Amino acid sequence: xxxxxxxxxxxxxxxxDFLKGTMRYRWMGQTYLTVMHWFDRGLEGMRGPILRGSAxxxxxxxxxxxxxxxxxxxxxxxxxxxxxxxQWKKNIAHNETVSGSIFYPFRGQVTDIPLEMIPYFxxxxxxxxxxxxxxxxxxxxxxxADPCPMCQAEYGLFVLDDYxxxxxxxxTSNEACDGSVATSVLQDWFLNRPLYAMPQPMxxxxxxxxxxxxxxxxxxxxxxxxxxxxKFDWDVFVKHINLQNEQYAFEHEKWDVAANTPYYPINGxxxxxxxxxxxxxxxxxxxxxxxxxxxxxxxxxxxNKIETLPKTRHRAIAWSCAPLYYSNWCTWAYNCWGIxxxxxxxxxxxxxxxxxxxxxxxxxxxxxxxxxxxxxxxxVGGHEHIFQLWEYMERFNCDMVIMYDQLQCxxxxxxxxxxxxxxxxxxxxxxxxxxxxPDKRTVSRKEIRKIISDYMYTVMREEPLDPTLVDFEDxxxx
Amino acid sequence: xKIFGKxxxxxxxxYAALFAVFYFDLDGKFLYYIWEPLMIKRFDNMKRExxxxxxxEMKDVLTPDKE
Numbered sequence: 001x002x003x004x005x006x007x008x009x010x011x012x013x014x015x016x017d018f019l020k021g022t023m024r025y026r027w028m029g030q031t032y033l034t035v036m037h038w039f040d041r042g043l044e045g046m047r048g049p050i051l052r053g054s055a056x057x058x059x060x061x062x063x064x065x066x067x068x069x070x071x072x073x074x075x076x077x078x079x080x081x082x083x084x085x086x087q088w089k090k091n092i093a094h095n096e097t098v099s100g101s102i103f104y105p106f107r108g109q110v111t112d113i114p115l116e117m118i119p120y121f122x123x124x125x126x127x128x129x130x131x132x133x134x135x136x137x138x139x140x141x142x143x144x145a146d147p148c149p150m151c152q153a154e155y156g157l158f159v160l161d162d163y164x165x166x167x168x169x170x171x172t173s174n175e176a177c178d179g180s181v182a183t184s185v186l187q188d189w190f191l192n193r194p195l196y197a198m199p200q201p202m203x204x205x206x207x208x209x210x211x212x213x214x215x216x217x218x219x220x221x222x223x224x225x226x227x228x229x230x231k232f233d234w235d236v237f238v239k240h241i242n243l244q245n246e247q248y249a250f251e252h253e254k255w256d257v258a259a260n261t262p263y264y265p266i267n268g269x270x271x272x273x274x275x276x277x278x279x280x281x282x283x284x285x286x287x288x289x290x291x292x293x294x295x296x297x298x299x300x301x302x303x304n305k306i307e308t309l310p311k312t313r314h315r316a317i318a319w320s321c322a323p324l325y326y327s328n329w330c331t332w333a334y335n336c337w338g339i340x341x342x343x344x345x346x347x348x349x350x351x352x353x354x355x356x357x358x359x360x361x362x363x364x365x366x367x368x369x370x371x372x373x374x375x376x377x378x379x380v381g382g383h384e385h386i387f388q389l390w391e392y393m394e395r396f397n398c399d400m401v402i403m404y405d406q407l408q409c410x411x412x413x414x415x416x417x418x419x420x421x422x423x424x425x426x427x428x429x430x431x432x433x434x435x436x437x438p439d440k441r442t443v444s445r446k447e448i449r450k451i452i453s454d455y456m457y458t459v460m461r462e463e464p465l466d467p468t469l470v471d472f473e474d475x476x477x478x
Numbered sequence: 479x480k481i482f483g484k485x486x487x488x489x490x491x492x493y494a495a496l497f498a499v500f501y502f503d504l505d506g507k508f509l510y511y512i513w514e515p516l517m518i519k520r521f522d523n524m525k526r527e528x529x530x531x532x533x534x535e536m537k538d539v540l541t542p543d544k545e
Contacts, residue, residue, distance in 0.1 A: 026521040033509055129514070133521075141530055161526040189534040 004063050008070040021073035025162055027119040028069070031127040034478045035062070038126040041328040042269045045335035049301045050308040053265030053294050057274035060290035061122075064281055068118050071111060076164040084168075087111070091167035092224065095154075095183070096121055097175035098198065099350070099370050100282020102220060104240035109230040113166060114281065116154045121324070124153075124438040125273065127478040128325035131438045134160060143182075148408050149439045151179040158190035169227050171220055174199040176321075176375035177411055196223040203382050204371035213367040238356045241366075244283045245353050250291050251275070254298065258342050259396040263301040265294070265308050268330030268341030272322065275347040276374055311465055313338030314429075317396055319345045319389050320404040320412055321375055323435035326445045329452075333402075336449075336469035337456050343396050345389075349377035380411035383418065390426065401430040402452075407443070408436055431455045444475050 005018050022028045039058055046054055073079065075087040092103065092110050096117035103112035123130045134156030139145050141159055143152070157163045170191055172184035181199065188195045198216050201209040221232055258264040258271075266274075278287045301308060316339050323329070330341035352369040355361040371377075378385045393401065403419065406412055423430045431452055436442035453470050456462050464470050499505055 023520070026517070029521065030514060030517045033513060037506065037509075158529055161529050190529045190532060192532055192534075 004066040008067045017073040020079040027123045031123045034127045044331045049265040054267045054270035056293045057270040063286045072164040072166045075166045093167040094171040098173045105232045105237040106230045124324035148179040151183045154183045155186040169194040171196045177380045240283045241354045262307045269328045272344045279350040311338045312340040314400045315398045316341045316400040317398040318402040321406045324438045325440040403430045405434040
């Protein structure tokens with residue numbers, strides 16, 4: 001980790017900035033030491049190749065997190081006495097939900113850094129105590145408590161003045177849903193600097209909106225050219241898109257192994273977090289390094305027919321948006337009940353190769369790709385997309401659904417009853433898991449485990465593999 | 479030979495210390511009972527800018543001909 005800080009910071013002096021940032025920002029100071037505990041939670045009960053493969057995924061995420069943290073802190077005005085460094089002038093901030101791929105044409109000229117990916121998203125997984133401060137801060141100034149808590153936490157960072165000031169401009173999005181429009185408005189207010197809003201249509205597969213979306217992306221590129229004096233570089237764009245396509249080819253190979261064999265060397269939580277992290281952050285060398293190691297491992301498990309999760313009783317697909325404070329429920333479900341979470345909804349978004357033969361094709365595909373971002377691709381992009389569950393269930397050979405029930409997602413609450421009907425009609429075992437995304441106070445981890453255990457006892461008539469794991473208290477843990 | 483013996487002793491002590499940390503979850507206890515409360519106190523008491531005092535003006539001109 002220390003060598004990563006020095007590598008990404010360009011010199012050992014980056015360690016000083018890292019320390020200053022740690023003492024300045026709650027999401028860093030209160031969180032980063034508990035990262036070891038995060039590894040433990042994500043890897044508990046894993047043995048052999050699946051331990052190694054999942055650990056490689058965590059290694060990739062840690063490296064990419066350090067890259068972002070160091071870039072933010074080294075150019076942060078707040079910890080450098082208000083000075084605007086050369087690096088500050090070259091950085092562009094963007095919502096964590098604006099894909100890094102949008103900035104490929106300017107790589108090398110402008111550095112794109114997602115603003116909330118570390119302060120909000122990663123910290124929820126590593127230490128779920130921190131985010132509660134931001135949710136409460138948002139409500140403390142009179143903003144409503146019922147929107148998605150992700151949006152609340154993202155603007156809560158600004159209410160508490162706990163965001164690093166590392167860039168002169170920002171690009172925002174309405175991803176995942178219209179709740180994020182409020183985040184953009186509030187960020188525009190708090191940041192008080194040039195901001196380009198790049199909203200996407202909810203019903204994204206309407207052919208009439210495609211041209212509009214492409215113009216939005218071109219507008220963003222024009223915004224970057226005007227504010228940074230940077231030039232759209234087609235060759236750099238193509239280079240990064242091709243690397244990304246390579247990565248997606250391997251992701252499809254992984255899905256193939258996960259779907260059709262018991263030899264997949266990645267567990268449910270590592271699969272879910274790594275996939276959303278790399279597709280959202282965009283092409284980086286660390287992803288290719290990690291994929292190289294995982295590819296070797298996966299080819300070995302397949303060739304030698306090594307069953308990576310031998311206690312599997314049920315193959316589950318997790319659908320809708322996951323509880324960020326309990327992304328590691330899959331390791332518990334496997335160790336306690338033999339439920340193997342093979343794939344999850346957010347892993348299946350951004351599923352798009354981008355053509356690079358002409359500018360028009362590339363723009364068309366990039367726009368389509370960006371519309372198929374997390375949550376919008378399925379959860380709020382129209383009921384025909386959320387019902388792709390049946391197709392994926394069959395494709396991944398699953399016999400059970402873990403159906404996330406994000407209590408503050410109006411889009412998903414709207415289709416709750418339709419899902420109930422479909423599950424009954426299709427005779428599918430589905431366990432509804434209520435949660436409030438990052439906020440553990442609404443439904444605790446223990447309650448989630450109880451819901452799953454109750455279903456397994458009463459409906460499935462099964463006994464736990466390890467009864468000591470059925471009931472324990474971890475409400476105050478990270 | 480004596481140096482070799484000393485190295486073995488030091489390594490054994492380091493191993494015993496690390497095992498004690500693991501067995502009694504001393505690092506977890508340190509983080510939970512000492513580090514995190516200290517950090518919470520620090521960040522709760524930190525002086526911060528009141529961002530809500532930032533003036534907000536809609537600067538975009540939506541229709542140039544009505545300017």
